[in-house]
Amino acid sequence: MTVYVCEDSLEGIFTGIYRAYEEKRDRADTMLSLEDEPMLFAEHVKVGPDRSRAAKVIRTLERRFGQEDYLSLCMALAADDPGKAQAVYKTVARGLERNSAPGHLFDDLADGDVHRAFSLARGASREFHHLQGFVRFQEVEDKVLYSAIGPKNNVLTFLMAHFADRLPRENFVLFDDKRKLFGIHPAGGSWYLLQGEEDLKPRPCPSEEEERYQEAFRGFCRAIAIRERYNPQLQRNLLPLRFREYMLEFQ
Amino acid sequence: MQYLAGGGEDPLKGKLEILASAAKYDVACTSSGTDRHNDGTGTGNCFAAGICHSFSSDGRCISLLKILFTNECIYDCKYCINRASNDVPRAAFTPEEVVRLTLEFYRRNYIEGLFLSSGIIGNPSLTMELLCRTVWLLRNRYQFNGYVHVKAIPGADPELIRAAGFLADRMSVNLELPTAEGLRALAPGKHRKNILTPMRQIQTGIRENQSDLVVYRNAPRFVGGGQATQMIIGATPENDWQILQVTESLYQKFELKRVFYSAFVNVTGDRALPSLPGGPPLLREHRLYQADWLLRFYGFQASELLDESRPFFNVMLDPKEDWAVRHLEQFPVEIRRAPLERLLRVPGIGVKSARRIVAARRNADLTFQDLKKIGVVLKRALYFITCGGKMMYPVKLEEDYIVRNLTDVRERVRFGSDGMTYRQMSLFDDGRFTGAVSAAEQRQAAAGQF
Numbered sequence: 001m002t003v004y005v006c007e008d009s010l011e012g013i014f015t016g017i018y019r020a021y022e023e024k025r026d027r028a029d030t031m032l033s034l035e036d037e038p039m040l041f042a043e044h045v046k047v048g049p050d051r052s053r054a055a056k057v058i059r060t061l062e063r064r065f066g067q068e069d070y071l072s073l074c075m076a077l078a079a080d081d082p083g084k085a086q087a088v089y090k091t092v093a094r095g096l097e098r099n100s101a102p103g104h105l106f107d108d109l110a111d112g113d114v115h116r117a118f119s120l121a122r123g124a125s126r127e128f129h130h131l132q133g134f135v136r137f138q139e140v141e142d143k144v145l146y147s148a149i150g151p152k153n154n155v156l157t158f159l160m161a162h163f164a165d166r167l168p169r170e171n172f173v174l175f176d177d178k179r180k181l182f183g184i185h186p187a188g189g190s191w192y193l194l195q196g197e198e199d200l201k202p203r204p205c206p207s208e209e210e211e212r213y214q215e216a217f218r219g220f221c222r223a224i225a226i227r228e229r230y231n232p233q234l235q236r237n238l239l240p241l242r243f244r245e246y247m248l249e250f251q
Numbered sequence: 252m253q254y255l256a257g258g259g260e261d262p263l264k265g266k267l268e269i270l271a272s273a274a275k276y277d278v279a280c281t282s283s284g285t286d287r288h289n290d291g292t293g294t295g296n297c298f299a300a301g302i303c304h305s306f307s308s309d310g311r312c313i314s315l316l317k318i319l320f321t322n323e324c325i326y327d328c329k330y331c332i333n334r335a336s337n338d339v340p341r342a343a344f345t346p347e348e349v350v351r352l353t354l355e356f357y358r359r360n361y362i363e364g365l366f367l368s369s370g371i372i373g374n375p376s377l378t379m380e381l382l383c384r385t386v387w388l389l390r391n392r393y394q395f396n397g398y399v400h401v402k403a404i405p406g407a408d409p410e411l412i413r414a415a416g417f418l419a420d421r422m423s424v425n426l427e428l429p430t431a432e433g434l435r436a437l438a439p440g441k442h443r444k445n446i447l448t449p450m451r452q453i454q455t456g457i458r459e460n461q462s463d464l465v466v467y468r469n470a471p472r473f474v475g476g477g478q479a480t481q482m483i484i485g486a487t488p489e490n491d492w493q494i495l496q497v498t499e500s501l502y503q504k505f506e507l508k509r510v511f512y513s514a515f516v517n518v519t520g521d522r523a524l525p526s527l528p529g530g531p532p533l534l535r536e537h538r539l540y541q542a543d544w545l546l547r548f549y550g551f552q553a554s555e556l557l558d559e560s561r562p563f564f565n566v567m568l569d570p571k572e573d574w575a576v577r578h579l580e581q582f583p584v585e586i587r588r589a590p591l592e593r594l595l596r597v598p599g600i601g602v603k604s605a606r607r608i609v610a611a612r613r614n615a616d617l618t619f620q621d622l623k624k625i626g627v628v629l630k631r632a633l634y635f636i637t638c639g640g641k642m643m644y645p646v647k648l649e650e651d652y653i654v655r656n657l658t659d660v661r662e663r664v665r666f667g668s669d670g671m672t673y674r675q676m677s678l679f680d681d682g683r684f685t686g687a688v689s690a691a692e693q694r695q696a697a698a699g700q701f
């Protein structure tokens with residue numbers, strides 16, 4: 001058994017997959033892991049992230065499985081789960097072996113690894129879709145928009161891409177509170193990530209105007225509810241409490 | 252009638268509260284149907300699946316800035332809180348105010364776009380013109396590229412409706428009440444014909460636009476997200492069968508994208524209206540949404556679900572279960588072989604799980620365990636399916652027995668002695684309609700509303 005120990009990032013895991021293929025080991029006897037926990041009777045190989053190798057893997061995945069399935073693989077790798085690298089590796093290997101057509105990589109849900117990768121991707125993309133709606137920007141100094149989030153899965157990159165397309169002319173900053181990771185988008189430019197300390201965080205000193213809009217939105221949320229249909233339980237099911245600490249209408 | 256006094260509180264906020272509250276009974280407010288990227292110059296984009304930005308305390312999704320332009324109205328529809336004879340605070344926005352609110356809310360990610368309706372101020376054309384001007388400003392002066400849903404006001408100049416169609420992603424004309432008789436009884440100023448005319452105009456516009464788009468790829472889009480409508484359920488005496496037939500013909504004859512149902516809330520206390528001591532008819536509304544999905548995505552026809560001799564939905568079973576127990580001769584369905592259309596008719600199997608079954612069985616002999624992974628709700632499906640010729644448990648394919656089992660556990664929870672009502676019950680109905688459509692719609696489906 002060979003265990004490739006990779007860094008917990010797209011680049012890291014894709015590099016791991018590259019190595020596993022390069023060395024042409026028996027697939028059933030190969031594992032990808034994120035933790036360097038020694039396993040008995042296993043050879044451990046540390047793999048550092050390598051941009052050009054990862055890029056090669058990405059190109060292959062996109063070409064063979066199509067954009068949608070490739071994105072699902074990325075979503076699975078954004079999940080907060082120690083077994084994700086292995087599940088994705090096995091799913092990819094299986095897809096390559098069986099020559100899955102684009103859009104059919106996740107067909108074999110009866111297979112344990114495919115199902116695992118599929119479930120992880122589904123969980124992460126669910127959270128991503130939630131946050132597409134639940135992120136609340138507030139204006140801090142110089143018209144910069146700022147929002148903090150605390151996602152279970154590492155979905156910041158997906159959100160940055162989403163908001164960069166949506167608000168190309170805004171300066172905005174998204175801060176992942178759990179991972180201390182900043183996404184920064186300068187108006188008219190391309191966005192980037194920055195691992196940083198709390199003190200990089202802009203101190204929200206809401207202007208009068210900012211407070212006005214926050215108040216207006218709170219009022220709107222109250223006004224739009226129908227009293228005769230009051231149903232806080234349903235509201236909680238659809239908008240889990242963990243998101244609310246970051247949402248102004250619940251403050 | 253009182254006008255809102257300025258000063259003190261933020262006047263814009265005061266207006267917003269009046270005009271959002273006045274719009275809250277309008278339900279046709281998803282942000283779905285359009286996919287559009289930003290070219291880097293404006294503000295906003297759209298996703299066909301729609302995005303929910305928040306949920307209000309009634310569990311309904313907040314996606315769009317849903318407001319009336321004004322709640323003044325020259326008409327006196329008996330069910331409507333804004334009717335001319337009702338004594339409520341009135342307010343009106345200016346187009347600039349709506350534009351500012353939309354843009355400022357949008358960049359803070361409070362909303363997905365604008366839903367603009369209005370009471371009738373002056374006359375229908377004047378009202379429509381105000382709506383048009385607002386959206387025109389938003390689109391052309393401020394390059395707003397997010398979602399816009401505008402009401403077509405019946406009786407307005409067709410040119411104005413056409414102009415609005417080139418600015419909006421979605422348009423809707425409210426049917427208000429399911430039948431012409433209902434309308435006559437409760438909305439003295441309105442006629443069925445006046446409502447269907449703009450609906451037809453928009454349908455024709457969409458069709459022509461589609462053929463234009465084939466020829467000129469960059470032709471401007473006309474109501475690209477499709478047309479919708481809504482009707483109020485329970486204010487007039489129509490039965491479910493009548494309503495479902497109306498729905499079916501709206502989909503077939505008017506090619507609507509969506510029909511929405513709004514459980515009647517008696518807000519005016521008019522003597523012509525039912526008093527509904529049990530609250531709004533939420534279960535009925537919910538059953539209609541379920542049946543609506545069966546029509547749109549599961550290949551059912553209205554006449555299979557209800558007919559003259561059974562004009563109301565079953566309270567205990569959802570429309571698909573109800574159909575299945577009345578057609579036991581078509582079951583069990585063999586999971587490893589049955590065509591997609593038959594899988595879709597099994598209770599507990601949604602559109603997604605049916606597709607996944609078809610994909611997964613190419614490579615494996617599926618077991619009940621696999622079905623669970625795929626997302627099939629086995630406790631409902633098990634009476635109706637076999638895997639490799641075997642049922643999950645030895646069960647009788649017999650109507651009374653199945654009905655008892657399908658309703659047993661659930662109904663004890665739902666109608667149990669702990670005083671739970673339908674309001675809580677609707678929560679448990681989510682899983683089964685994981686349909687082909689959008690995540691946003693699924694979430695809303697759980698609420699029995701859209």
Ligand code: SF4
Pocket residue numbers: 324325326327328331332333334335369370371438
């Ligand atoms: S036309 Fe009728 S339903 Fe519409 S706002 Fe006026 S009174 Fe209400």
